[in-house]
Amino acid sequence: MRKKVLVLGANFGGLTAALAVRHELDGDVDVTVVSASDQFLFNPSLIWLPFGKRDSADITFPVAPTLESHGIEFIHAAATGLDPVAKKVTIDGGRELGYDYLVIATGYRNKDDVVPGFKENANTITTLPAAERAAVAWRRYLDRPGDIVIAASQGAGCFGAAYEFLFNTAYQLRKAGLHKQVKLTYVTAEPFLGHFGIGGLPHGEQLLGMFLRKEGIDARISTGIDHIDQGAMVLADGEKLPFRFSMVVPPFLGQRFLAGANGMADEKGYIAVRDTYQSEKYDDVYAVGVAAAVDAPWQTPTPVGVPKTGFPTEEMAHTAAANIAAQIRGEEPTHKKAFGDIKAVCVMDAGNNGVIILADKMLPPRKHGVLIPGPQAHLMKLGFEKYFLWKMRHGYVQLP
Numbered sequence: 368m369r370k371k372v373l374v375l376g377a378n379f380g381g382l383t384a385a386l387a388v389r390h391e392l393d394g395d396v397d398v399t400v401v402s403a404s405d406q407f408l409f410n411p412s413l414i415w416l417p418f419g420k421r422d423s424a425d426i427t428f429p430v431a432p433t434l435e436s437h438g439i440e441f442i443h444a445a446a447t448g449l450d451p452v453a454k455k456v457t458i459d460g461g462r463e464l465g466y467d468y469l470v471i472a473t474g475y476r477n478k479d480d481v482v483p484g485f486k487e488n489a490n491t492i493t494t495l496p497a498a499e500r501a502a503v504a505w506r507r508y509l510d511r512p513g514d515i516v517i518a519a520s521q522g523a524g525c526f527g528a529a530y531e532f533l534f535n536t537a538y539q540l541r542k543a544g545l546h547k548q549v550k551l552t553y554v555t556a557e558p559f560l561g562h563f564g565i566g567g568l569p570h571g572e573q574l575l576g577m578f579l580r581k582e583g584i585d586a587r588i589s590t591g592i593d594h595i596d597q598g599a600m601v602l603a604d605g606e607k608l609p610f611r612f613s614m615v616v617p618p619f620l621g622q623r624f625l626a627g628a629n630g631m632a633d634e635k636g637y638i639a640v641r642d643t644y645q646s647e648k649y650d651d652v653y654a655v656g657v658a659a660a661v662d663a664p665w666q667t668p669t670p671v672g673v674p675k676t677g678f679p680t681e682e683m684a685h686t687a688a689a690n691i692a693a694q695i696r697g698e699e700p701t702h703k704k705a706f707g708d709i710k711a712v713c714v715m716d717a718g719n720n721g722v723i724i725l726a727d728k729m730l731p732p733r734k735h736g737v738l739i740p741g742p743q744a745h746l747m748k749l750g751f752e753k754y755f756l757w758k759m760r761h762g763y764v765q766l767p
């Protein structure tokens with residue numbers, strides 16, 4: 368009997384894991400992917416949607432043809448329940464799916480209640496519908512410009528997106544001839560500029576400080592948000608920052624159905640995993656990408672999360688796939704890659720400029736870390752988007 372691998376989610380983690388496990392076993396395995404969305408979404412380009420530089424068609428593609436051409440079944444549905452003892456997943460409509468091995472790659476949802484007024488009075492860009500709403504708000508803003516506040520709230524981890532949106536906003540203001548009259552403020556939970564939720568990199572604080580000064584951006588560092596009113600953000604220390612447009616990156620949470628999965632998920636809804644990406648509790652359940660819990664080796668005055676970015680998500684998915692293939696062959700799952708030891712590879716876009724971020728490890732202590740600023744970073748980001756969408760659409764997940 369061929370073994371059954373069930374993968375939940377079809378984005379960076381899910382698509383990679385599903386295709387990689389088929390390749391590892393030369394097709395001698397039944398793989399099914401269940402995903403709430405039938406589209407792959409290149410989330411890193413969401414930063415450009417509000418400014419009309421991309422629309423949803425530019426940064427998505429349907430996953431069914433990709434999966435089916437590799438002999439993988441696709442079911443467009445959300446998982447609503449998981450019983451790891453019975454080895455069953457319930458999906459929309461109540462259907463139950465059994466598995467021999469399960470990969471949870473269901474990513475994140477926004478913590479909408481992070482501060483009162485976040486959902487009602489601020490924009491965000493962390494999901495496609497939210498970025499589309501932010502695009503409408505930005506067009507309205509241009510008719511009636513005024514001050515802008517961009518924030519990464521307490522508990523947020525996706526600081527790269529906040530910085531990218533901040534610098535892209537500054538670039539757009541300059542293009543619209545508004546940069547002298549608009550007060551642009553960055554509010555962040557980070558203990559210092561350029562912490563990025565990964566503890567910072569050499570010279571990062573100075574470099575980010577220089578970028579902010581160059582654009583005339585004011586910053587409030589190591590601060591939380593108390594609440595957001597219509598047209599004003601009130602910080603934890605009581606300071607009130609009026610705005611005509613705002614964008615806030617909130618903390619992320621795991622998907623709701625995982626809370627009922629026999630104690631596998633932590634209080635944020637993430638699955639505790641070993642370095643093999645097997646869950647702590649079950650040898651046949653894996654979690655990769657944002658769905659996997661990651662511990663930060665520090666405490667900050669205002670809480671910050673750890674960004675589980677695209678590259679580590681792919682690495683986790685490949686590690687999980689190699690281990691599942693080993694288990695199916697009757698071997699031990701010996702492939703290990705601790706999250707903190709995965710390389711950090713990222714590009715922070717700044718409109719027509721940017722910073723390439725490279726480090727030997729996601730989390731300190733590190734031997735090497737470097738930030739390379741310049742216009743080539745922007746060009747790299749543009750090229751990478753096209754390359755990555757091509758690679759995933761064709762299912763070439765073995766490529767870098």
Ligand SMILES: Cc1cc2nc3c(=O)[nH]c(=O)nc-3n(C[C@H](O)[C@H](O)[C@H](O)COP(=O)(O)OP(=O)(O)OC[C@H]3O[C@@H](n4cnc5c(N)ncnc54)[C@H](O)[C@@H]3O)c2cc1C
Binds near residue numbers: 445474655676
């Ligand atoms: C604005 C923004 C900018 C970013 N920029 C960068 C960047 O520049 N570089 C970088 O490396 N990373 C970046 N990231 C991070 C990157 O997007 C994540 O690392 C990546 O999306 C994680 O992939 P994932 O598969 O774990 O989760 P997700 O991308 O969240 O995918 C989750 C999948 O699960 C599905 N799903 C959800 N719920 C269910 C359910 N109940 N049942 C079944 N399926 C479900 C979803 O439909 C989706 O297919 C950015 C993120 C954001 C939000």
